[in-house]
Amino acid sequence: METSTNKHTFKTINPTSGKTLSSYNYMTDKTIESVVEKAQKAYLNWRSVSFDERGSIIKAIGRELQNQKSELAALMTDEMGKLLTQSHQEIDLCTGICDYAATEAAKVLKNEERKLSNGNRGLITYSPIGIIYGIQPWNYPAYQVIRFAITNLMAGNSILLKHASNVTGSAQLLASIFETAGLPDGLFNVLIIDHDQSDTLIEHKLVRGVTLTGSAIAGKKVGVKAGNALKKTVLELGSNDAYLVLEDADLELAIEKCVKGRIYNNGETCIAAKRFIVAAPIYDAFKEGFVKAMSNLKLGDPKKEDTELGPMARQDLRDKLHDQVIKSVEKGARILCGGQLPDGNGYYYPATVLDNVKPGQPAYEEELFGPVASLIKAKDDEDAMRIANDSRFGLGGGIFSKNTVHAIALAEKYFDTGMVFINTFGLAEPTMPFGGVKDSGYGREHGGFGMKEFVNIKSILVGE
Template sequence: MSTITTTNPATGKTIQTYPMMSAQEATAKLQAAHGAFEDWRHLTHAQRAPYLTKIAETLRGAADELAALMTQETGKLLRDGKREVDLCAALFDYCAKNGPALLADEDRTHGADGARGVVSYQPTGVIYSIQPWNFPLYQPVRVLAANLMAGNACVLKHASICTGTGLRLRELCIEAGLPEDLFQVILIDHDTSDTLIAHPLVRGVTLTGSDGAGRHVGAVAAKALKKTVLELGSNDAYLVLEDADIETAVKYCVMGRLYNNGETCVAAKRFVVTDKVYDAFLDAFVAQMASIKMGDPADESTQLGPLSSQDQCDTVKGQVEDSVTAGAKLLCGGDVPERDGAFYPATVLVDVTPGMPAYDDEIFGPVAAVIRAKDDTDAMRIANDSRYGLGGGIFCKDEERALKLARDHFDTGMVRINSFGAADPNMPFGGVKDSGYGREHGGFGMKEFVNVKAIFLP
């Protein structure tokens, strides 16, 4: 029998081993979820809301346990794990509070005589959720909370390295009173996953992962005529314009590059700095990156923990080495320390140009690519010179000008101005180009997998 083994990336020690499910076992979980959906769909939005509120309360009560588990499985800083639990609880609360109004029937008119029409947001069935390891609780929750409110069921295929967190999330939902079969967690391989996508009881598929994974899952789902939401990778550019406050820019650029050990799809990855402020920014930025304390992710004084696995560490190391071979220059970091665990230091690259991994690709680790721009116009050109378009940032003292640049010129789904942050329940989350399509949060996620039904009355 095939198994999944989870490993602590800070120590290399095994945490637990789990048996993989057969295709028949996974299908049985899907069928059970559909059976629970048939009852859940008939509850009103107001009747569903208390279930979500109770889950939020239960998650908060288990915050220490969940944070410790995420740290063990992925190397996430313990304090970041606690913030993640808070965000997940806030997402359940948001959907419970706002879902009934956002999903309520809408009165319309139709025809020349203005006859009555109704638009109704009806649940569709089981949503298949394929999620990554970098936010072991948040990634499945942002799908689960929205779809439970919409009236759907959810089947989760989580990343193998955080299997324990996925299973514990389901247990806590059941402890909070959620019908036992409405949310399932399945431990399967990629071939079984592709088979499941095509199953008639799967009504939608959502994936967070690389653009390569998105292409594969999107193609398999499209062949089966299943709607998808794809939240994929990015190499987000943060622009430091000519009038930027350098202290503010450096503070948030360091935070944006190192948050969650640099393993964040909306992390600041490329730093496009105008010539006028380039030297001042670079000196301060490198000084802070070089001073970052790397160590035990459970230690409150640690600023940078290990990457999620040795494979991930090797990938980042290879991307940096390939960039340097192509002409990039290391200003700090770049050397894997001689210690146990998948540690990689805070690293800064300059002289980064098209054709290098640090320019073209997503480096999922604490590696910053600093790129010099001639002026503000050139900075925006470089920012948009990417196949990705998830997020980005602008540092500029003139906030109205920054707003105009963000709104009219930045080709991404999200833009931060003079700040950094990962996600907010009240704001849409998602991207364009190779960063995928569809939106989560802000009420948008609750309408991605519903049947927007038009009803015409005489």
């Protein structure tokens, strides 16, 4: 948990032990202004650099991430508690994003010619716009940064980053990696600032776009502030993803993937599987296998190879999750396993399964950002889809069925989310768009779509 020693400093805490890792000072307003000016100057040079030259540097960043993988992975695990093996996987994904963006940007952002209605020639160009300010969360300390920064660097913009304070060390190491890889000075800047300074930065005349990954509450606040300043935003917010297990599902596969989908990254993932909506004929069988698998997960030190579930990132987050479980039980939910705060050091929470989950309970209505699963019985496919869409969120979801054609049809026509996984669980794929609808935000990243979020789509009309 982050703790303040005074209003100008804060500490980062190792969630495995509860001990202090480092102390940091917030920047002064004068320093922030200097960084912004440096970022603007760097952008004015970078926008004229060719895609080939940009791409060679971005690929070098991907390689340098691999060169410093051990150090970065260990630091991420120390700062937020994810399994060390998953920290390594995260860095591999980051390298994949670098390679994809470096290769595809020239195709995605190439000029387009169109014939005008009067017979003249039209040209569409995609021009960088300047400084993009990213406000990022702690749950994927490297990926969240790479996801928006690399895309926008390839588009020709410069970057300001406000990372979550409890992963400040990871942010600074990423900045060092970018520098070592040869990214020109001023293009990627880590700001150690508080919320008030962040709000002021959104309004800065040189900041041209704002992207946030965080909660729906944070998204509304940032969206309002950016909107008042007429700044373009991309908001990747929370969710309560539903995974449908239909009557014809491969039960063994469904249980395996649903467990992974709930506890990956210690359950602290916006696109994690959270609500499990199971057809009535197989509900009891799924419940038995799912609860057994969740009960058998090994909770412990995230750096040990046999650990399957590490600590939550902060004490306040664990307290909130436990409160959501207690309130759900008070309103009729039943605990099938877990649900008890363990003794000892660290911010651990056991894999927990709730059933009899109904509207009005936090387990049904809210995002449970940790290893707590909600089981819901559905009468049939139509009822399962109704329950899945009965949410203010719409980031991702899943369907398990041996009839893939039917599952794809459900996903395409009825699932009110930005992403759907069929007979699997997934997190992010560089070649596919990432984003949601409703209270899960708006805008897209990955798949080339993110490269067009913060560019000027410019029309040039040429007369005879």
